[in-house]
Amino acid sequence: MTTIDAHRTVPTDVERLAALRRMKRVAAGLLVGAAVVFAVSFALQDEVPWLAYVRAAAEGAMVGAIADWFAVTALFRHPLGIPIPHTAIIPKRKDEIGASLGAFVEHEFLSDDVVLGKLRSIGIARRLGGWLATPANAERLTAEASVAARGVLTLLGDDDVEDVIERLARRHLFEPEWSPAIGRVGARLVAADQQRAAVDVVLEKAEAWLEAHPEAFGSMVSDRLPRWMPGFVDRLVDDRAAREVLAFIRTVRADPGHPLRIAIDRYLAELADALQHDPAMIARVERLKDELLASPRVREFAGEAWASVKATLDASLADPSSELRAGLASAVVEVGARLVDDEVLAAKVDTWLTDAAAYVVRNYRHEIAGVITETVERWDPRETTEKLELQVGRDLQFIRINGTVVGALAGLAIFSIATAVHALAG
Template sequence: MERIDRTDPGEPGARQRESAGERTAGEARSVPGGRAAPLASFAYTAADEEKRRGVRRMKTTATGLLLLVALVYVLATWAKSAGVGGWPGFVAAAAEAGMVGALADWFAVTALFKRPLGLPIPHTAIIPTKKDQLGASLGSFVGENFLSGDVVRGRIHALGVGRRVGAWLAEPEHADRVTAELSTALRGAMRVLRDSDVQAVVGEAITRRADAAEIGPGLGKMLERIVSDGGHRKVVDLICVRAHDWLVLHGDSVMDAVQGGAPGWTPRFVDKRVGERVYKELLRFVTEMRDMPGHPARASIDTFLTDFAADLQTDSDTRARVERLKSEILGRGEVQDVIASAWASVRTMIIAAAEDEQSELRLRARSSLMALGARLATDDRLQAKLDGWLEDAAVYVVTTYRAEITSLISDTVASWDADQTSKKIEAHIGRDLQFIRINGTVVGALAGLLIYTVSWALGA
């Protein structure tokens, strides 16, 4: 915006020029007290200049009315001095009072934004000189009347947020929109998180949790239930079947192993016969275990597992051994790698589910949101609970951070340049203020006419 350099016709005898050093709308100026420079959005703009032209037109009208009543006063006074009786006195009194009212209101309006006629009159140029105090008062006013706990609580309660949110969420298209937004946020969060950090946290959490809890008694109870329910028998059946099949396929390897462990002084044919015998007996034993549910070896396994389950729960030595084994397993690098790599799998699964509109995750989320919305829309108790949470949260925020919120107002006003602030406010409200001058002229003239009439009627 170019610097304005013109006479303001709305101020009698005052030639207003913009200072040569005044900033343009885009310039910044440091503010005393270390405050930030004026906000760019508050800069004096071309739209403000257009409004200011309207203010100048109204100033011209108000000043023209002042000049008119002054001319009427001169003519009426001249007519009265020329010996014209009657009406000149009334007109002169009305015009004189109109001039007084116009000048008084001109002074009052002008004093808001600048010093009338440039004179250092006390309590003038109120906006430029009292800007900071006005900002502080505005902040205090907002804090006391808009940021009080009762006001905020009453306003939120009147809104009926729970019912409105419920009715909105119950609509399928709205639930789809919320689900899509949540999926986008979830994908973003998954991509922002560093795998190494999450893996370290997950690994540490699992390890710490495992170290803190003794697993022996729990394993004992679980094993006891499995044995009592016969759940281990399928495992034994599977082992017997696989052992039988392996012996059938690797008979030569078994016999070679037996022959290789024989003393060197025995004849080879004896070693071979012994190996064959051992292999046949082993195959027979495994086959009988596979085919006979009541085999004595199976009963021995049941007894062993039952005793082991009891030892895991009651025997301190067995429990200590299990704890040492647990610590050794958790301390191995392979186990830590498995724990850490679990996050990568979970992350990939979550991202894929969030991206797929027909995934079980999104479908369930959508269904849950719609169910929640339908319940919120009809359940008065749930609505009251949600509204209460929101009210408490809002009250906590405004009561805890009221000073910070109000300081935003006062600090922002304090950061504005005084001249720019005065010009901008005048551009927005100055046109209406000029009607005060016009009304002052009219009301003053009527008051003067009334006073003169009453005095004349009383013979004063």
């Protein structure tokens, strides 16, 4: 059995074929049994008068069984291989049947009312959210998505990706002029006093480094003094110079209005303006950009960047315990929980899905239903007959069985009425 959901199962073709053959044997057995009863009762009815009623019932049963066998068989093939008119209906009219079935599905199942009514009634977002919120399902979805993503990475040619990266870099990084863009960004930063934070960081690092490495300043000044100066003077000069530089840095750090800060602000503002409006400055930046563009390192950078990204992604996607996989699974669970708990979000998702389904149904219902028609048209007539007989043949055998029973009852009733009328008339 093939499971559709928790409540229904669909038998396989092998199971259907076995059931069909079993019911055919039952129906045929009833016909043979009726024939045997008819033969015995017909032979003995003169000696045992009441057997005439049995003979009539058996006779009616045979007529009903044969008639319904003919009717059922005529749907799928010529009875006994004889090409009787209006038999083998399904093989002869399979294309019409397929077209009718497609039209029926299109108008009765793919209508806006049916599809949207069903989608609105089942609460897709809540159901989807409940499924996604289960960690096992989230991990399964993440695993399947990882396999698909790794497949895409494998299919992507390295040279093609590198070409794309290089083209994008050239188009979006190198073709536009750099200088005006850099100048505009710099002007905004200076206008917002963002450069002061950078100056503070530089001064802080310089102060900390000088305090930690006072010897690094040694001899920087004394080496420029005359050789005849005593050594202790050299050391005093070096120490004094180091203290003065350190004091100067501390003064600049402590005073937001220090002349050095003002000078730096003025220089950066002038530089930002020159980058935007000075043709000479713009030309210098463009020459620098052209030199960079001509460098083979641009192509190498594209290749190295893609190789690094690809290797990192592939390793993370392949490892079930990687942070990427864990993060994706966690995100899936979180999305599922939100769909379950957030009624507003669930309503929005339901609306999006129903609107999307309505668009598809409204614009492509004929194409969707056409799949049925085209599929049936491609089927071989014999294949079509076998497929349909497997689906409904078992139930049709009950028609033969019922025909046998009804025929027996009808034969018995007719004979009984005829006998009674004859007796009354005599």
